[in-house]
Structures are given as structure tokens and as C-alpha cells.
Amino acid sequence: MTTPPVPEESRRLLDSVVPPPNRPPRLYLAMAHNPEVLRGYIERPILGLHGLLHTGQLAPDERELTILRVTARCGAEHEWGVHVAYFGKTSGLSSEQVAATVTEVTPSHAWSPRHLAVLTIADAMVDQRELTAAELAGVDEVLGIATRTEIVAVSAQYLGISAMCRVLAIPPEDSAPRFPSGT
Template identity: 40%
Template sequence: MSQTVPRIAPLEPPYAPEIQEQFDRIMRGAPPLMLFRVMAGNARAWEKFRAGSLLDRGPLSLREREIVIDRTCARTGCEYEWGVHVAAFAGAAHLTEEQVRATVRGAAIDGCWSEAEQALIATADALHDRATLSEAEFAALSAHYDDAKIFEIILLCGFYRTVSYLANGLALPPEERAARFPVA
């Protein structure tokens, strides 16, 4: 049986005006995610989370960004965050059902990915497995991405590993409209 409530209670509405404003800015008017409601209950954690969150648009395309995030969350076993991202962004990122499945069940060399996307998957895998990139892995990444994008890719892997630790460690239940990991 899966967890239905997080280990730390989330904030409940009505939210303090400054928290509501932050939720509105991040969620663009949609109800706040459970993760945000739990984090916002601890002012220091919420402030640090938002400060390093990479929630802004960076130098990567939405598709590149989502491939990195989805693979990182899948590798950490974080169905919560993976499901939120797949539900919210897979369509806009033009990820096919096969590619969404491959973020969880596939390999970097799968034919559903372009060479550049294979480098993204391989980078997320290497950082997850070894917390570093070999010279060959960095060369493959550098063949497709400039320095600004490489920084963003590595930062996204690290940040979403942290998000995964939070969601998994706090036992956040899946969001109502979130995707679920594909079965084997």
C-alpha cells in the first residue's frame, strides 16, 4: 500500500499572503504542489529551495531540460517528481510515449533519442552512478552543448536529485494528475 500523506504535514489554505504570492508565481495560478506546501512550512528550507531551484527558463530547450529532469528523477526512483514533470511538460516538450517510457526503463543508446539526447541521458546516468563524467562522456556532451548548457545540465541533475531526496524521504504521495512510472 502506498503512502497517502507525507511524513511532514503540508501547509493548508489559506496561506500567508507572501506564501500565496510565491505559490502563484511558481505555479502560475494552479494549486501548489504537495512538495511546495510541505517545503513552505519550513521557512529556511523553503527559502533555500527557491533560491537554488532552477525554476526559471535557462539556456536549455524545454525538451532538453525535461529529458534531464525526467531521467534524473527516474534514476533516483522518484515517481512523485517524475510524474509531475511528465504530466506537466512531456507534451509541450514533444516527448513521445516511447521516450517517456525510456526515461525510466531505457538506456542512453536507445534509438528513440538523437545523439545529443543520448548524451543527456548518459550524463544523467553517469552523474547518478559516479557523481562525475569521464573524459569521453564530457566530450560527447561538449559535442552538442556549449558551456552554459553544460553547467545547466549538471546543475539540473544535482538539483533534481535533491528534489528526489526530498520527495522520497518525505514520502510524498503522487499528485492527483501526475503520471506514474511505466510497468516493466
């Protein structure tokens, strides 16, 4: 896959934190394909009022599917439940799809190709591995590089949040759903 050029907006952001002739770290360059992701890391917290979750370009179902899959795979029941409780009603995901983020049982209303690509990226992030050639081909068919970059950025943020939840033993909220039984 040929990497497209970095958008001019991202180039200006990169130059503000790593002035030429210095080369920005590869991570920053990867994020640069989506200026909002890069800006989220450089100019403001991802989760702040103006952070990535409020200004990102992912559709609500794709953003929540990413978050639910990462938090479920990491065993962060607290964060998973908070997202189901507060964003689940507006995400567009069915209750069966939400449960499948934990159980991995394919919902009867099958995943769309875009949802499968989101799950593929989220799973690779949790496993900390590269996509296989087949996975990358499937992702490339339905997602552009800016969308993939945003899914990776959201996944990375929620890997950290999941770790905090687990390490700090944050229990589920009383009013939030729990993982489906049997998991």
C-alpha cells in the same frame, strides 16, 4: 579541455558574494560559465518564479529529459509523474522517450546526439561520478560548457527534490502518470 574565461557578468556576481581578494569556491566558479545558473544560486531560488526552470537556456526537451532521467533513476515517482503530467505535453519528448527515462529501453525513434549527451550527464550526476573520456568526448561534440553547466545544475536540484520525495515518502499525485509497469 581548456576552461574558457568566466563571463564578466558572472565575475560581478561572484564578487558580490565573495569579494576579492578571496577566491570563490570551485563550485561557484564551475557555475560561473553560465551566468543564469550562477544567478539562480546567488540571487533567487532555482525553482522560484524567476528561477532557473523559467529563465534557463535549455530547450524544453533537454530540461525535461534531464529532470525525468534524474527523478526516474532516483525512484522519485511523484516528481517524475508531476513533470510528465504538467510539462510532458510541451517538452517535445514522445511518450516512448518519456517511458525510456525509466526503463532505459532505447526508443524506436532513437535519441539525438544532444539527448544522449543530456542522458550521459544526468546519469553521471545520479551516480555521482566523473564522465569517462569517451563520454566527455561525446558530450563535447554536441554541448557547450554553458549548456553542460545548466544540465548539471538542474540535475543537482532534482537530486535534492528526489531525495525529499523519497525520504518524505511523497506518493504519486492521483492525476499524474506512474512509472511504466515492470520497473
